[in-house]
Amino acid sequence: MVKIGIPRALFYYYYYPLWRAFFNSLGLEVILSPQTNKAILDDGIKTTLSEACLPVKVFFGHAMAVAEQVDYLFVPRITRVEPKAYICPKFMGLPDMLRARLQNLPVLIDTVVDAGREGDSIQCWEDCFQEVGSIFTRDKQLVDSSIKAALQAQGQFKKRLNEGMLLPQALEDIDVAEVAAALQPHLTLKIGLIGHPYNLYDPYISMNLIKKLYTLGVSVVTPESLTDNEIEDKSNKLPKRLFWTLGKRMIGSALNFYQNRRLDGLIYLTSFGCGPEALVEEMVARWAKQRDDLPLMMLTIDEHTGEAGMLTRLEAFTEMIKRRHKV
Ligand code: SF4
Incomplete structure (x- = not known):
């Protein structure tokens, strides 16, 4: 089974249910990096520039922790998740920073996520998944149903949070x-x-x-x-x-x-x-x-x-x- 790696860092905390449901529904295996530990942090520190913020260093450590076990590493190039506002530039540059600093990476899936227009905050993920899905299958119906499953999972996750569940609980x-x-x-x-x-x-x-x-x-x-x-x-x-x-x-x-x-x-x-x-x-x-x-x-x-x-x-x-x- 094709394996997709997801670093347990940065936007994992916002979008993991969405991503996991999409890839699982496509029939792919999702491998998540382990919980942050000293080795992961040390690897991140060694491979990033010292100017990087701590969360980016941690992200690098997680990418390294999962890279060898997978065929693809999912690092979307997230630019905007809502109109008229941008994500931090460090997120936008993550795929480039990884390529520049790490050797022997698996194939990076760095599809752009850009919600430029009103109503795009969901559409940007649908567009991203259409592109990502086409890497693995020509079955358009399968991609569409996987997107639907992903949006449902993300909706349930947000509902659990709004009901007062702490995020780790909502992520099980x-x-x-x-x-x-x-x-x-x-x-x-x-x-x-x-x-x-x-x-x-x-x-x-x-x-x-x-x-x-x-x-x-x-x-x-x-x-x-x-x-x-x-x-x-x-x-x-x-x-x-x-x-x-x-x-x-x-x-x-x-x-x-x-x-x-x-x-x-x-x-x-x-x-x-x-x-x-x-x-x-x-x-x-x-x-x-x-x-x-x-x-x-x-x-x-x-x-x-x-x-x-x-x-x-x-x-x-x-x-x-x-x-x-x-x-
Ligand atoms: S610089 Fe960007 S990635 Fe780092 S902590 Fe700030 S908002 Fe997060």
Whole structure:
């Protein structure tokens, strides 16, 4: 059976159900790289430029981890997933960066995904899959039915997220779900956790941030629980529209969380070396100054961040909130 490799990084956290359903329905085997570990991170660091952000380094490590086991590596060249806004340039250049830096890669499927016009956010994936499907079959009906299966799977995934399921649960990673269920009765605080899903939900690079918060008695709400419309509505309140899709998601989520009176605090997890985030971070920090009842903590991670230091900061932050509330 033909094997398709998918690196467990970056847009995996947004689109894996879509991709998996499409390839499986076409009759191909999907091989996912393992969870991030030290070897994967070290490989990523060795093969990328030092200027790359941490998530891109992690992506390289994952591509290497799966490359030898597969016939094709799926690295779509994602440019726009909605009209009038762009994905970070590092995503657009991923296939080129991989080719430039890694030897002996399997065939890269780097089909362009570009939602240029109104209503294209789904159409761009249909166009991509039509092109990808033609690599493997001439059966147009099979490609069409695989696209339908893929869109259904993605719709169910988004529905599970909007119903409040944490992303790893929605992706059927039960590890986090088990911990959450076990600690549920002891959770006394609720914190809005802002950040890209490839940082928040990668247990290795986030140093198990979500689990740590659970063990400190904190439940979390993340941008994934908001609908696209909720995020868009809030980000549209800015005097000037942001043209980075991921930055818009962070701004829209932060504004939504700021207006959510049931939250006890906010944590914003960013990665060192992220260009688009430099602006968003500053805006969120300014809003924080206007709401002294909702404390904000910024956590910036890179490959050198130490787990003990992060835990100390989380403990101090949650303790400070508990004292304010006298929990
Ligand atoms: S948005 Fe930032 S963190 Fe994400 S890939 Fe681009 S530069 Fe890296």
